[in-house]
Amino acid sequence: MPMTLTSIMIWFLAIIPIVTLLCVLYGTLIYPQYFSPYKDMVALPKAHWLWGTFAEYAQGKFDHAEYMEKHHPGHAFTRFHGPLGSDYIMAQSVEAHIQILQVHAYKFVKPWFVSRRLKGVIGNGLFFSELEDHRAQRRIMTPAFTYGHVRSFVPIFMEKIKIACTIFDEYTKDGPAVFTQNPIFARLTLDAMGEATFGLNMHALDDENNELVAAYRAVSTMADDSMLVTVSGFIPGFKYLPLRRNRAIKRAQSIFREACRTVLLRKTGMLSDKQVEGKDRDIVSILLRDSDYNWTIDEIENQIKTLLLAGHETTSSAVTWTLWALVQHPDIQEKLRQEVRTSFPGGIDDITSAEAIESVEYLTKVVRESLRVYAPAPFTVREAIEDVTIEGTFIKKGTTVQISIAALNKSTILWGPDAEEFNPDRWSSGSVNNVFGYSTFLHGARACLGRKFAELELKCIVAAFVAKYKFEKADPDQTVAMDFILTAKPLGGLPLKVSKLEGW
Numbered sequence: 001m002p003m004t005l006t007s008i009m010i011w012f013l014a015i016i017p018i019v020t021l022l023c024v025l026y027g028t029l030i031y032p033q034y035f036s037p038y039k040d041m042v043a044l045p046k047a048h049w050l051w052g053t054f055a056e057y058a059q060g061k062f063d064h065a066e067y068m069e070k071h072h073p074g075h076a077f078t079r080f081h082g083p084l085g086s087d088y089i090m091a092q093s094v095e096a097h098i099q100i101l102q103v104h105a106y107k108f109v110k111p112w113f114v115s116r117r118l119k120g121v122i123g124n125g126l127f128f129s130e131l132e133d134h135r136a137q138r139r140i141m142t143p144a145f146t147y148g149h150v151r152s153f154v155p156i157f158m159e160k161i162k163i164a165c166t167i168f169d170e171y172t173k174d175g176p177a178v179f180t181q182n183p184i185f186a187r188l189t190l191d192a193m194g195e196a197t198f199g200l201n202m203h204a205l206d207d208e209n210n211e212l213v214a215a216y217r218a219v220s221t222m223a224d225d226s227m228l229v230t231v232s233g234f235i236p237g238f239k240y241l242p243l244r245r246n247r248a249i250k251r252a253q254s255i256f257r258e259a260c261r262t263v264l265l266r267k268t269g270m271l272s273d274k275q276v277e278g279k280d281r282d283i284v285s286i287l288l289r290d291s292d293y294n295w296t297i298d299e300i301e302n303q304i305k306t307l308l309l310a311g312h313e314t315t316s317s318a319v320t321w322t323l324w325a326l327v328q329h330p331d332i333q334e335k336l337r338q339e340v341r342t343s344f345p346g347g348i349d350d351i352t353s354a355e356a357i358e359s360v361e362y363l364t365k366v367v368r369e370s371l372r373v374y375a376p377a378p379f380t381v382r383e384a385i386e387d388v389t390i391e392g393t394f395i396k397k398g399t400t401v402q403i404s405i406a407a408l409n410k411s412t413i414l415w416g417p418d419a420e421e422f423n424p425d426r427w428s429s430g431s432v433n434n435v436f437g438y439s440t441f442l443h444g445a446r447a448c449l450g451r452k453f454a455e456l457e458l459k460c461i462v463a464a465f466v467a468k469y470k471f472e473k474a475d476p477d478q479t480v481a482m483d484f485i486l487t488a489k490p491l492g493g494l495p496l497k498v499s500k501l502e503g504w
């Protein structure tokens, strides 16, 4: 009997769930165990039959480095169970990292599930460009980030720091007070980034809820829970769904775009009249003036969003973690305070140049050690775009590879048995014997372009705040868990007891 259209559709609808179920069973139970090229590789424990170790990964809750060093030391790669049995591996040895980040850097790209969501928001700036496009963008942008340029931002950093100090002074005017640290430093670094990147005062410190700051926040965080940010990367067309969150992001994007464009039109207008010459020192002005590239407004706007996103939260997380390290080590905090006060006897107004701040040796050690122990970006991910063999391990095209920044930074092989401990003096003895032991800013073709900028800004902030205020735990039993949305921050923003000190 010939089948009618209706019966074909019924068969079809009945078959879809069966085929889906078979695919899920194959992907989760059969493929990983019998057919994956990584089936014999040492592995992290699989937390969930469907999601693998994905939920922990997305929320930054699983300390891969610690687990692997304890249970499987000495391996180049380890296996990490992705959702639906997908192939994830984690680089473990220094040599494996060197090969991925330096030798074969352009055989790996940012995975589609990371770039799909974020690239749609911040555009194809340096962070999400790939291969030849990345090489070209990097060549054009690098000169704007030399130390010669970055050092000229110290007055901007100090101006913003002084405004943030007025907030601290207000909170502590009646004596020691407990308040949450990270939000204030996030406002400080956003204002510093806005001014240094494209000469725009975003007024996050004096008016934290203004429209531009709110728009930027919506664009940069996109969601208040990290699982949604990560999961949305896996769903094609997620940004087009009629969700309140998506509408808010779209509106925020247009507010932010308009602000960027107003500044850029002024700058390009001035540039064509040769008025910017020698005046504006922000990064965008340097790019427009000094590079031989004909920027479009869209391209510059994408770079601004990229720099704000890459530079603001990472640096504020670093400040907050440094304070957490210092409240746990009051002796180190006091030693640092004395060194800063001795170097700048006239108080905060004495901090005027990069050279002066760089000359406080103990400050450099404290900041480096904090960035080592509490890396704001504890890991990153890559996807192999062709088959490649590294350290005897065959890596199949399409495999996601995790780069373990925190594992390298706290490797006992590189740092010895006290690798986990916060000890600034370890930087006295000619620093680390392998640069990969300090991988906070990554190494190789995609290393952080803003490293000198971030280290200098961090030193200015830490010096000023530690010299002016004493930081203590909010209560003696206080502990801190990690919150992971784009960067690793102390969960709850880190409330601390702050006392204003006399004599500086």
Ligand code: HEM
Binding pocket: 126, 127, 128, 138, 306, 307, 310, 311, 312, 314, 315, 318, 375, 376, 377, 380, 381, 440, 441, 442, 445, 446, 447, 448, 449, 450, 451, 453, 454
């Ligand atoms: C403590 C603060 C910072 C940390 C820990 C940090 C860390 C990193 C890391 C780990 C990457 C590599 C990400 C990847 O490829 O997966 C990166 C890239 C990048 N960072 Fe930073 N960063 C910081 C501050 C900054 C600042 C202040 C700026 C700008 C002024 C900046 C600009 C960039 C850019 C443009 C890239 C992309 C480089 C490329 O792909 O070629 N970062 N950063």
